[in-house]
Amino acid sequence: MLQYDDSAAAFVALSFVTIYIVPCKLLHVALFSSDEEIGAISRTTAEKEKAAKLKKTSKGLKTLNSPWFLANLVITILLTVLFIWLFLSVQSNGEVNSFDPFHILDIDTGADMKEIKKAYKKMSLKFHPDKNPNNPQAEATFMMVAKAYEALTDPTAKENYEKYGNPDGKQSLAVSIGLPEFLLNVDNRNFVLLSYLIIMVGVIPMAVWSYYSNSSKFGEKDVMYDSYAWFHHNLNEHILIKSLPEVLSGSAEFRERNMTKTVEGKQEIGKILVKAKPHMQKPQFQHPVVLKGNVLLHAYLTRQTDVLSEASQEDLNFMLRYSSSLIDAMISVCKHQESLAAALNCIKFGQYVAQGMWMKDSELLQLPHFTSAEVAHATKGKNGVKTIKDYIALDNDSKKGLADFSDAQKEDIFKTCTLLPDVTIESKVFVDDDEDSNVYEGDLCTVAVTITRNNLEDGEKAGLVHAPRFPFPKREAWWVALGTTQGKIISIDKVTSPNKVVEHKIKFLAPKTGTYEFELHVLSNAYVGFDFSDSVELKTLDASVLPEYKIHPDDAELDDEPTLFEEMMNANIEDDSDSEEEEDSDSDDESEEGGIRELTAAERKKQELQNARKKAASAAGDDSDSDDDSDVEEVHAD
Numbered sequence: 001m002l003q004y005d006d007s008a009a010a011f012v013a014l015s016f017v018t019i020y021i022v023p024c025k026l027l028h029v030a031l032f033s034s035d036e037e038i039g040a041i042s043r044t045t046a047e048k049e050k051a052a053k054l055k056k057t058s059k060g061l062k063t064l065n066s067p068w069f070l071a072n073l074v075i076t077i078l079l080t081v082l083f084i085w086l087f088l089s090v091q092s093n094g095e096v097n098s099f100d101p102f103h104i105l106d107i108d109t110g111a112d113m114k115e116i117k118k119a120y121k122k123m124s125l126k127f128h129p130d131k132n133p134n135n136p137q138a139e140a141t142f143m144m145v146a147k148a149y150e151a152l153t154d155p156t157a158k159e160n161y162e163k164y165g166n167p168d169g170k171q172s173l174a175v176s177i178g179l180p181e182f183l184l185n186v187d188n189r190n191f192v193l194l195s196y197l198i199i200m201v202g203v204i205p206m207a208v209w210s211y212y213s214n215s216s217k218f219g220e221k222d223v224m225y226d227s228y229a230w231f232h233h234n235l236n237e238h239i240l241i242k243s244l245p246e247v248l249s250g251s252a253e254f255r256e257r258n259m260t261k262t263v264e265g266k267q268e269i270g271k272i273l274v275k276a277k278p279h280m281q282k283p284q285f286q287h288p289v290v291l292k293g294n295v296l297l298h299a300y301l302t303r304q305t306d307v308l309s310e311a312s313q314e315d316l317n318f319m320l321r322y323s324s325s326l327i328d329a330m331i332s333v334c335k336h337q338e339s340l341a342a343a344l345n346c347i348k349f350g351q352y353v354a355q356g357m358w359m360k361d362s363e364l365l366q367l368p369h370f371t372s373a374e375v376a377h378a379t380k381g382k383n384g385v386k387t388i389k390d391y392i393a394l395d396n397d398s399k400k401g402l403a404d405f406s407d408a409q410k411e412d413i414f415k416t417c418t419l420l421p422d423v424t425i426e427s428k429v430f431v432d433d434d435e436d437s438n439v440y441e442g443d444l445c446t447v448a449v450t451i452t453r454n455n456l457e458d459g460e461k462a463g464l465v466h467a468p469r470f471p472f473p474k475r476e477a478w479w480v481a482l483g484t485t486q487g488k489i490i491s492i493d494k495v496t497s498p499n500k501v502v503e504h505k506i507k508f509l510a511p512k513t514g515t516y517e518f519e520l521h522v523l524s525n526a527y528v529g530f531d532f533s534d535s536v537e538l539k540t541l542d543a544s545v546l547p548e549y550k551i552h553p554d555d556a557e558l559d560d561e562p563t564l565f566e567e568m569m570n571a572n573i574e575d576d577s578d579s580e581e582e583e584d585s586d587s588d589d590e591s592e593e594g595g596i597r598e599l600t601a602a603e604r605k606k607q608e609l610q611n612a613r614k615k616a617a618s619a620a621g622d623d624s625d626s627d628d629d630s631d632v633e634e635v636h637a638d
Contacts, residue, residue: 004137004181007090012178014086017079024076039464039473043419044412046368046468053471099166101148113153120149137184217252223329226252231330235346237339237487241359242281244349245301247330249293250285253322257315258289258296268309272299275307279358293319301358303469317471323353324474328494331479335492340483340519343492347479347523354526356469363388363529364401366420368412368468374401388529392417419466421476422455425522425532431510439510440543447506447536449480449522451495462498465526474526480504481521482536490518494525510540 040054041047102109105119123145125131132138150157150167157167164170183192219225234247249258260266269292276298283294296316299305308316327350334343352358357365362375366388370378378384378391378401385391391399402410427450431443439445453462465474481492491506515537522532562570 004177004179004184006180008178009180010086010089014083014090017083017086021076021079021083024072041464043466044368044415044468045408046412046416047466050468050471054473099148099151099161101151101161101167104144104148105152116149116152120145124149135186137181137186140184220332221325221329223325224252227326228329228333231333232337235330235333235337235339235342237337237342239342239345240281241345241349241352243284244330244346245297246281246283246285246290246294248323248326248349249297249319250287250290251293251322251326253326254293254319255289257318258292260288260292265311268312269295272296272304272307272312275299275304276302279360297353298358300356300469301352303356320353320470321472324350327353331492335489338489340481340487340489340492340521343481343489344521344523347525348528348531350525351523351528354465354467354470354474355528356467357528362386364391366466366528367391367416369405369409370401370413374404377401377403388420388527392420392422416466418455419463420455421453421524421527421530423478423522423530423532424452424454425534426450426452427520427534427536429536429538438541439538440541440546441510441513442543443510443540445508445510445538447482447508447518447520449504449506449520451478451502451504451522453500453502456500458500460500467526477525478502479521479523479525480506481519481523482506482508483519483521485517485519510538513540513542515539 038054038058040051040058042051102111105116105123107115107119111119124142127138127142127145129135129139129142132142147167151161152158154167160169161167182188217224217226219228230250230252231247234250239247260269266288273291273295276295279302280294280298283291285291292315296308296312296319299308300316300320305313305316327346330346331343334340334346355366362372362379363386364370364375364378378399379386381400383394383398383400385394396414399413402413405413427447429439429445429447430437431439431445456462462476465476467474475496476498477494477496479492479494482490483492484490490508493504493506495502495504516539518536518538520534520536524530
């Protein structure tokens with residue numbers, strides 16, 4: 001008979017507690033994680049302020065401000081205390097449910113027969129079923145007491161106990177229920193039932209409902225379905241970059257956070273709107289949530305965040321935290337709409353968000369300490385340059401706009417020039433496993449795009465993006481897009497590999513015979529001015545000029561062999577042939593009496609299979625039959 005065992009229950013509970021405690025490293029990660037793990041690195045003095053803020057918000061005791069972290073910390077501490085208590089309990093109780101007659105009778109090991117009988121009499125009277133009606137625990141204890149007494153008094157049982165540890169002899173397996181014994185106590189019955197009811201009817205359904213209701217709101221890239229619907233409604237092939245801040249502001253993730261509820265907050269948004277309005281497109285939506293997000297984003301893009309209050313700055317950071325995944329979702333919506341121009345505009349908008357600059361700003365503002373004054377000096381004169389690529393290509397002594405900078409600031413600029421990407425893009429079109437270099441209609445074409453980072457050494461990996469104004473770490477990646485000249489997307493993918501040389505392959509079926517020109521675009525996810533565009537030409541030939549493919553006779557014979565399904569169906573037909581013959585005679589009688597009867601679906605299927613088999617058999621014997629038929633025809637001719 002299986003027994004509830006406190007020791008086994010302790011082992012089971014210890015296992016479940018360990019499952020939660022061991023993987024739970026949140027406290028360690030929050031308090032002792034390295035700067036590299038949270039992206040708090042400062043390669044230039046411009047990144048020091050960003051790194052300090054990341055350390056403040058992602059490390060140390062400041063992380064205790066998170067409600068989720070506090071809840072997890074409290075649960076972890078409570079379970080740790082429970083773990084220690086269970087561990088000590090297991091250590092003190094020894095083996096799980098081991099049979100010890102002396103322990104059961106509550107006497108010392110090696111007690112004489114007089115003490116054994118006295119203890120047995122006392123405990124048997126105490127736990128006798130007649131004195132404890134409707135008490136399964138007392139009944140189980142009474143049986144264990146009787147078994148313990150037998151093990152110490154009966155010679156055979158005693159010998160078995162001494163040899164095998166059980167009075168019944170050698171046991172193949174000892175099984176007990178890993179639940180505490182107090183569950184069997186009659187006094188605890190109401191408490192146990194109430195707890196079971198609360199857990200099974202209340203806690204578990206509530207947890208499942210809470211998880212489902214929350215997870216059902218999110219789609220790919222952890223973006224809410226409402227945001228995807230908003231993007232589908234507002235993104236089209238005619239969307240402009242200057243309209244995208246308003247589209248991003250309407251994301252479902254921001255609707256609760258950006259709802260302005262105080263008069264002071266509305267007044268602040270109005271003041272910021274006055275300063276940002278010259279750089280904004282006329283708003284299409286006057287909803288407070290969209291308007292606030294649009295104003296905050298333009299304040300960030302135009303580098304006017306110094307006018308924001310602390311609360312507005314936190315709301316802006318909240319938007320920027322989710323901006324990368326939301327912009328990726330916008331690009332995926334454009335991919336679904338097959339709009340190449342809209343997708344490219346979304347990618348470029350992501351570049352502006354990463355660098356904290358806007359459309360009319362010079363590319364040189366990506367350099368630390370540069371302002372409009374330094375840009376004006378660097379772009380004019382003999383060695384003046386307009387693009388960031390040209391500025392990086394200059395020698396350090398030839399770089400302009402550094403006259404008013406200190407040596408440390410100049411080092412920041414030189415260091416940034418080595419961090420900014422210097423890539424070479426190569427592409428080629430080919431057909432895998434083809435005998436010649438020509439492309440024929442229907443071939444599976446491959447456009448191989450190779451991205452080589454010239455500013456990295458062999459084996460070196462690309463690090464974090466140098467974006468001092470973006471308050472969160474961002475990994476360098478490249479968007480590779482292939483489209484038609486009519487603006488339709490063939491393929492668009494995000495290449496995230498940090499290797500020095502990265503190859504990305506785009507596969508598609510060759511179109512009809514003719515000459516085609518496709519547009520290839522390679523764009524950075526975070527830097528402005530490093531985009532690459534090229535045309536890919538493809539000439540497809542008529543597939544009819546290819547030599548006819550001849551099937552090998554052995555392959556042809558394999559095609560003629562019946563499949564496993566056909567063999568099984570034919571076997572079933574043969575098994576049913578006898579019964580069908582018997583049914584035919586009966587059906588004849590029935591048809592004579594009741595007229596012509598329509599066949600059922602099963603009968604029609606069987607008849608079709610029989611006809612197919614007859615045709616196959618007649619086709620196999622055509623050669624031999626034809627000779628005999630010709631002889632017959634000749635005889636009649638004579």
